[in-house]
Amino acid sequence: MKTTIMMMFMLSSTLFLMMKHPLSSGFMLLMQTTFSCMINSMNSYSYWFSYILFIIFIGGMMVLFIYIASIASNEKFKFSMKTMMLLMMIMIITMMIDKTMMNSTMNELMLYIKNTKTNNKEMISIMKMFNFPTMMLSMLTIIYLLLTLISVVKITMIEKGPLRMKN
Template sequence: MLYMMMLNWVMSTILIFLKHPLSMGGVLLIQTIIIAMMSGMLYTNFWLSYILFLIMVGGMLIMFMYMTSIASNEKFMIPKLTMILFMFSMMLSMITAYFIDTSLLTPLMKINMSSQLETTKMFKLSIMKFFNHPNFMFSIMLMMYLLLTLIAVVKITDKKMGPLRQK
């Protein structure tokens, strides 16, 4: 988990220096994969993280189509400074993650980790994790949001009006 957080931090710092939409999309895709894996490990169930990943990739595909229609012939080159910064920050984060000792953690974080282990044991006993008491409101809100989004998309793309982009 610590390595994933460090990798996410490195990707966030690299995203600041990127200018090409393709490289930004690649970094955003890597960050989405890392966050989906972290949330899957945290909840001990990968369904929610899988759904969020698919939603994010769908949005990125739409943005990719939009960017290719605007700037189709733009060249993609990786600057040397960005590559050096990526390698340096990657090595620094891996060395830092390797040398971090769990004894340096504060007692509050140790208590939080032990209580988190207890809650994961309780979640593993549950058969339907996302529809039980703590998470059922989130599931209902997600369903309502998706229904509202579906209705909005149907209203925006009316058959009488034609396509969104006209030539």
């Protein structure tokens, strides 16, 4: 599973360079974000960091999508058959490689070792985030974000929004 995700991450990185339309580039960036969060969640003891990272990236991608959609709304979206064939071939090869690696007993042994170690360490790592030294930093960040949200809402005028259609 990990091999497939790593190969798909590298594939989306190479395909990102071939994209010419801004929306397809944004989609490839979204795929890279998803794959990097999945890899991060497999390597860490708790999934919280990858969830937070994914939510932050999605928020940024939504803002970028609004900007790109307003700038390049009339461009034609073209599919390249060479790129699609390359993508399909690499996906098939990746699935075949992953299938052979999943049958090995070494992966099962490593999975067993990882599961026995993570139960205790996962609880400790989650507790560290909300104990005294880091709790103050978390509370400071939460209060700062709340005050920033309130001030941005008060500063902006709804009727003079930047992306509103004028009738």
